[in-house]
Amino acid sequence: MKYKQLFLLAALFLFFQFHPFLFGKTLFFGDNYSLMIPGKLFTVEWLESGVLPLWNPTIFSGIPWIGDINQSILYPTTAFFFLFSPAIALNITIVIHLFLAFFGMVLLVRRWQSDLPSMVVGGVLWMFSTHLMGSIHNLSIIQSLPWFPWIIWAGLEIGSRKRAILVFSFLVMLQLAGGYPQHVLLSIGTAVLFSAICFLRKGNYWQWLQQWLLAAAIVVGVSSVFWLPFVDVFVRSTRMLQTVEQAQVGSLHPVMLAKVFLVTMFDNPVAGFKWGPAWSGEQNVVFYVSWLGIIILGFVLTGFRRLPKLDMFLLLLSGVTIVLSLGLYLPFYAALQRMLPLLRIGRYPSMLLIITNISLILLIARNFSKITFSKKFFWLVFTTFVLLFMVVISLLLVVWLEPNGLWQWMNGLSGGRLVGSAFHTFERDTIILRTLLSQLLAVTVISCAGLVYFYKRRLFLAAICIGLDIVISTHGMFIFADNSVYSSRQQLRSSLTPTYVDNQGRARFLTRNSNMPYADFGSYWEALVVREPFSDSYVTQQELTEQAILQQLRDGLTPNWNMVVGVPVVHGYTTLLPQDYAAIWQVSDLPRINFIDTIESSNELLAQWAVGQYVVDTWFPLYGEQLPDEKFASIDNLDFYVIPGALDRxxxxxxxxxxxxxxxxxxxxxxxxxxxxxxxxxxxxxxxxxxxxxxxxxxxxxxxxxxxxxxxxxxxxxxxxxxxxxPKLFYFGLGISMLTAAFCTAYFFIVRKKLSSH
Incomplete structure (x- = not known):
């Protein structure tokens, strides 16, 4: 009965956050649109023809495909793209994995607290965590991150249940197949730490080590089909060449920690603004556990010396990972990168905040039903919330009724700095204030209600308030579009310009979109989330509704939509860019990670690589670029220019x-x-x-x-x-995985037979 309640509750929260899915809407931002969905459609196209695509000839003049683990070719969700339209398949993938995230954390919390409110708190805080909500725009991340608590749970079972090693190995394999190997390393490392803290208190270190060595062997064996071809491609990619500075991308700016209290403090895609450290630096989702959750954490900290060892471990783990996530803002981080090569190869130090988030969620869930507030403490916090509510509602009224007067007052308070600022204007600051105050008002009201319910020990309703808090706080991260924004292969083919297919596979194209700045998907995303008056964005309210320019980019086969219809280009966008190919086109000093350098249409190498035409989207300004002399054709918004002297493929x-x-x-x-x-x-x-x-x-x-x-x-x-x-390592890995799976299956039935005989 309890799990039915949990399922119903998770479904209601998901409906509240993603109800547009039921009305023909989908999410279209980031890598999903420009990399993941085109990749899925390319894969499915060939699978329908009975071919498992191991190589992709359509981008970068050909790259390994099975070794690009981000494409998650062998992950179960590929089947959704067989059965449904791209948008529906994406929506189903998101919903299923958020359910998995919810029940994974519920299962982990249940190990210590089996009451319904504690499990609800753990489930909703992870399902709607800023890491999961911020990862929905990358299919490989949303496919791997939900498995994190499942793997920790299975790791804790190792040593106490005989089948736990098999379950752990299967879950790790699924997470790796999901397409984001950094998460696999983090989840395994975290599971080992948790297991060590919980199991070693019972003694028998040698038994624990034996169990984990066996688990490691099975994990390596059963997942060989995924990691062996990936490593082969990875070591030959530009990821191995990235500088220390490039590896520090995504470090947590200390000021960003303000988002612990207000998720969209510095960036809000729905409102269309960025400011503060997000204006010129990397955006960061940090972590958010609701205001009531923060109060519970504060209460836990006050009794630090009396905490159980596991809670002390969770606090220590949270602190260490927050510090390390600061990356380049730490004076010793560069030295740490030199000592630990893994930190040099990987990027985004703030990814460690995933561990912080999980640790804090567990601390809250483990203590949610244990803590009681004194009457004095309750009235102190309640009065603070009421005063905050009054201040916020007053400021909101002023911002709506007399915004200019408020801005002038703020300018005077700052000594005239607002007027002299390169960023702050009346229009910008008004939007920021209205958005932040509105969110602050909603969070204050919900937190106040949650506090009352918690004090009165109506813990289930308090847990509901925590869920509402985090759902509302993260809602500003999503912009929805009509399902048609993702074109099916048949639709894209039917509208395909004949010039693209007349070469009969003996020539390639260079498209200006994605090759030149300000005309690619990345520039579109920037224009989408930072709109006027914060930038001279071309994304208007009409574009937000219709996405006409976005679909124009798609129909013009801006990479990687070219791969959906099999049109080959010399450039593209990928996770693992081959070193040798990047070097051919290299003109900049720093290694390229996802793209090759911009290619001028006069580059003589284009002729050698059988690039016959340069495709220019006339909607975008040229910014003084010199185009080839001969124009082959003009069709709608696309001009096709002839690359002089182009040789045959x-x-x-x-x-x-x-x-x-x-x-x-x-x-x-x-x-x-x-x-x-x-x-x-x-x-x-x-x-x-x-x-x-x-x-x-x-x-x-x-x-x-x-x-x-x-x-x-x-x-x-x-x-x-x-x-x-x-790809020899793919076939070798497939053989190892099959042998390991056969061994595990035999072991499972032998253990089952022994148990049944007893």
Whole structure:
């Protein structure tokens, strides 16, 4: 009965936060739109044809696909994109994983507190945590982060239940398959710490170590199919070249800790503003546990010396992770990066706040039904809330009725600094004040109600108030759009400009959108969340409603939407950019992480890489850019310019186009019949990779690295060529995973048989 109540409650909270999903709406911001959903559609397109795409030939002249773990190709949610439209599949994925997050934390809290209010508090604080709400715009994060408390729970079971190791290994494999390996490392590390604190109090260190070594072996084995090809691609990516400064991106600015009290303090996408440390720095979700949760934490701290060891551990873990998340703001962090290479390879030190958030949620949930407020303390806090309410409501009235007078008063109070500020204006400050005061009012009222219920020991209603607090506090993070903003493959093909497909696979494109600043998806997202009067954003209220410019970018095949319809481009957006390919186009000093450098249309390398046309979206200003002389076509808002001297994708050594009498191509295989007048070589203007193999007339030949492209020998006369991608570590990992799974299955049935016999 208790779990039915929990399910119903979680569903009601989800409806409150995401009810637009039921009315033809979806979320469209960030990596989901520009990377993840196009990737899913590309994958599903080929799976429907009976091909598991191991290679993606449509971006960066070809990159490994199965090794890009962020694409979560083998994760169960890929099936949703078979069955439903892209928007519906995305919505279902989000809802399912938020349910998983809720019940994962409920299960973890239940280990110590089995009362309904405590479990509700833990579940809602994690399900609507700023980390999960802020991660919804990246499919791989929302697919991996909810498993965090599940893995901690399973880790705590190791040593007490025989099947716990198998459950733990399966959960870690699922999290890794979800597509965000940093979370896997964090969750395993946290699970080991929790297990050590809880299990070692009972003694028998050697038994604990044996159990965890076995768990590690099974995890490594069963998930080999995911991590082996990923590591192979990762070590050859530009992530290995990033500087110390690049690795410090996402450090927590100390001032951002104000968001512990007000989630959208410095940035609110719905209101369209950023200010303070978020104006010129990285945004950060920090963490939020509700005002009533903060009061409970404060109460816990007052009795620090009397705390159970686990609570002391949670407080210590929270403190350490907050400090380390400051990253570049710590004087010793650079030295720490030199000592620990993992900190140099990874990015976003503030990712450690995930552990902070979980630790604080557990502290609140573990103590929620134990703590009681004295009458004196209750009236002190209640009076504070009432006074705050009165101040906030008064300020709100002034902001709405006499905003100019208030701003002038604030300017005088600051000694005229507002007028002289490069940022502050009357219009900007009015929007900020109205938004923050409105949120402050809502949180104050809910927290006041929660305080009363908590004092009167109506803990279930107090838990509901905590849920309402965090839902309302995070609601400003979401902008919804019509489901049609995600085009299906069929819809995109039907509206595809013929110029894109007339080359018959023998040429590539360079699109100005994504290649030049201010004309890509990233610039659109910035224009979306920072609107007038905070910037000269082109995202108007009409664009917020219709997303016409966004869909124009999509229909113009701004990378990576080109991969959905199989149109090859020389650039793109990816998680793991190959070092060798990035070096070919490198003109800047710093390593590129997700993109290659901007390519001028006059770059001579374009001709070598069979780039025949430069596609310019005329909606965006040129900012003085020089375009090629010859225009091939103008269709709607797209101009197609001819790249002078562009060579054929398949050509002889003398640069003449190869004579092809047959060509069949999938992501993993290329079959050609080429006629050669004499013994020579065929150049294929696709990116070279060590895992491609080839045969000519049924005899295997080596593929040479020809200036980053591929070159194979030809015999005089007709040449039957077959090239195929064979990622050895993927197949090796698949074999290890299957063997480990077979071992685990046998072990499971043996243990089950022994238990049943007893």
């Amino acid at each position: 398949f050509r002889y050594e003398n640069d003449l186009p190869a004579k092809l009498s047959l060509r069949a191509e999938t992501p993993n295989e290329l079959v050609l019949t080429v006629v050669a007048s004499d013994a020579s070589h065929l150049i294929i203007a696709d990116r070279y990779d060590k895992d491609w193999r080839a045969t000519v007339n049924d005899s295997e030949v080596s593929i040479e690295n020809y200036n980053g492209m591929r070159r194979i020998p030809l015999e005089q006369g007709q040449n039957r060529i077959r090239m195929w991608y064979e």
